[in-house]
Amino acid sequence: MAKTSELSLSVRLFLKAYPWRKINPTPWSPLQKPLSECRFALASSAGFVLPNQEPFDDHVKGGDPSYRWIPTDSDVGSLIETHRSQSFDHSGLEQDPNLGFPLDHFRTFEAEGRIGALNHRHLSFMGSITAPGRFTSRSAPEFSEALADDGVDAVLLVPV
Numbered sequence: 001m002a003k004t005s006e007l008s009l010s011v012r013l014f015l016k017a018y019p020w021r022k023i024n025p026t027p028w029s030p031l032q033k034p035l036s037e038c039r040f041a042l043a044s045s046a047g048f049v050l051p052n053q054e055p056f057d058d059h060v061k062g063g064d065p066s067y068r069w070i071p072t073d074s075d076v077g078s079l080i081e082t083h084r085s086q087s088f089d090h091s092g093l094e095q096d097p098n099l100g101f102p103l104d105h106f107r108t109f110e111a112e113g114r115i116g117a118l119n120h121r122h123l124s125f126m127g128s129i130t131a132p133g134r135f136t137s138r139s140a141p142e143f144s145e146a147l148a149d150d151g152v153d154a155v156l157l158v159p160v
Helices: 009-017 091-095 103-111 133-149
Strands: 039-044 067-071 121-125 154-158
Touching (some): 039 103, 121 133
Parallel strands (some): 039 154
Antiparallel strands (some): 067 121
8 A cells, every 4th residue: 555655746635635425334234144155246446347348437527437247257367457546556456466356266265165155247346436426326236236136145345
């Protein structure tokens, strides 16, 4: 994680002026069964897309509120990171997409019985959404309902 002093002046000024939202109480739903019985999905804000998917649009004012489904059988090495933020070094995600989308690790957890199962699809969306209204009012309810319909018990959010 970058120190504030390492960020450009424009990013520091943006962060200082940004109207951070406070959500209280934090939504929380405790697991009702052991991890070894849970169906898992991954959700990453790294802005990953597969080669055949449309990249996230970094020209959308306030951030692209759309999302992409990543099938479980996808080759993690083929994921393309399209995160718009210049506030961090993207080279780690380019070298190993598992840093932002640990699907290979979760396949291992599934094979070892640490988790019950992986869902057939996972979620990628754009981080650095500075105007989250469209994301929280449209996209989040849509993909949340789809994951619930899939029988997902737990989602690992990988914030980038």
